[in-house]
Amino acid sequence: MGLQASRVVDLFSGGGGMSCGYYAHPAFNLVGAADVEVGKPSTGHGAIGCNDTYAANLKVDPLTVDLSVISADELAEKMPANVDDLEVLLACPPCTGFSRAISKNWAEDDPRNSLVARVADHVARMKPRVFMMENVPQLLNGNFRHHFTALRDNLQGMGYKVHASSHALSRFGLPQQRERALVIAVASDLPLYTLEDLWRGYEVKAEATTVRRAIASLPKVAAGATHPDDPNHTSTLLKGESLERIAAMPHDGGSWPDLLGHPDTEEYLIPSMWKAVERGRLNSYCDVYGRMAWDKPAPTIKRECSHVGNGRYSHPEQDRQCTVRELGILQGFPSDYRFVGSSRKNLYRQIGDAVPPLVSYQLAWVAQWILTGEKPDLEQVVLPNTSLRVDDFVATEAAQLTLV
Known part of the structure; x- marks a missing residue:
């Protein structure tokens, strides 16, 4: 892995779901994060209080800035550490405007959707070696997928190789029926690996992704x-x-x-x-x-x-x-993660908005594989204090036939 940890910046960092996986990985060092902390559009900036949760768990104070307004240069200058030629940039803009669960999204292009394409400005400024984004599947196949198309085209124009696909996250051990799009882009001289590559030949036991496994002992x-x-x-x-x-x-x-x-x-x-x-x-x-x-x-x-x-x-x-704890565990957070805030409703929102850390830890291992060429053993990708266990992995039928 090398002696010096790779630097990671997280935009739209929320309560730390995407960053949590990288924080738990010894090869990475979180050097900056940013989130405007919107609860609902009507409540304004700072309402959800997620930056306090992020800081309490991940030891970085996110910048409370509006990423729809701030320029890439200004954001980079405000970061507490050097972000030039960054190793990893994470950016997971709000998914609300793409989600099929909201009926008006079939016809109305939510202004927040434009944040997806705007991420390209920050990529151009920080020049990360690896870039990752998570969102709902409609980012890739919905009525307003042109926002992703613009991002992809910009990334490719900068020389990045881009992979985008949708997954049922229970496939990777999450005890929840959650479908999400994952976007991975890498610099032209790096290999492009994905979660599919990490899991090739293996799957998880059905009982590993049940509510019983996750929360029955509480x-x-x-x-x-x-x-x-x-x-x-x-x-x-x-x-x-x-x-x-x-x-x-x-x-x-x-x-x-x-x-x-x-x-x-x-x-x-x-x-x-x-x-x-x-x-x-x-x-x-x-x-x-x-x-x-x-x-x-x-x-x-x-x-x-x-x-x-x-x-x-x-x-x-x-x-x-x-409870907040139960939904946090079902969302793939470690059982000792602290959700901070005076409003219980906002603690629930921090969880619902988050990238599941159980999965982001696996993404961190994928990033380490991309950067070093060292493929991790699947046993290494189990985030401690979550519902997934090493003995939950089983070889698929195709893999078993190959071994025979």
Whole structure:
């Protein structure tokens, strides 16, 4: 690996999900990060407080700057360390404007989408040897994929080799149904390796990506309570009818459609649920207020995961929303990662916005492979204190046939 660690800068750094994997890797040194900390557009800059979480865990104070406005030269000058001829640049702009989960994105090009192409300015200024970006698959195949096309064309014009593909991240051991696009670009004199290359010939056992594996061992807590040994093992307060509705749903994957046909439970259905019944849209709406299933991956954890009414975020058997800690683990964060802030809702948002560190650690190993030519053993890519284990790897059938 060499004696001097490779420098890493993270733009749109959030709560540190992408950086966490590099921080845990001995070959890399985080030298700068930047995030404007937007909670919602209506709340303005600094609202989500993710930079404090980043600093508490990764020992770097991110610059609180608007990357839609600041020039590449000005940003580089503000960085606390030299970023000229950088080894690794990470940039994961907001995915909200591309996501198919938001209906208006089919027709309206969100202004935030332009941040993707703007990243090329920072690449041109810092000249990283390796560049990586994560976003939703619609970055590559959606109605507004021209933003990625512009970025790719600019990178290639600078001499970079570019690879972009989408993946179900459970393929790499994440206990969650999360599909994401990954973009890797390398300088022209470097080899281009990807997660597919890292995992070639191997897969993970099905039980490795279940909710049970990830969070079943955590101690019980009541809705709205905080465990005395872990301030992040805390959930949204539910009471009255909201709590009774969850309590009425069957354990281990139950949801509000299970309340239909029973007069004593139908009273908990809200108007939007009855509209879904009338329109025959149970399948597309049943995750709302639903419980997770023990022996399946969690559903996609989104930024508005702080309430049971926003998705299947209820605990498989306890009558409550999953805690910040539980969703953090399901998002691939180490179990001792500290989420910092006065608003519990914003802690949930920090998690939903994040790149899963369980995966970013693997990306860090891919970057090290690209920079040094030394392919890691798959056993090395397991991020400590996450739900993935070394004994979860199994050779694929094709690999087994090759060995025979």
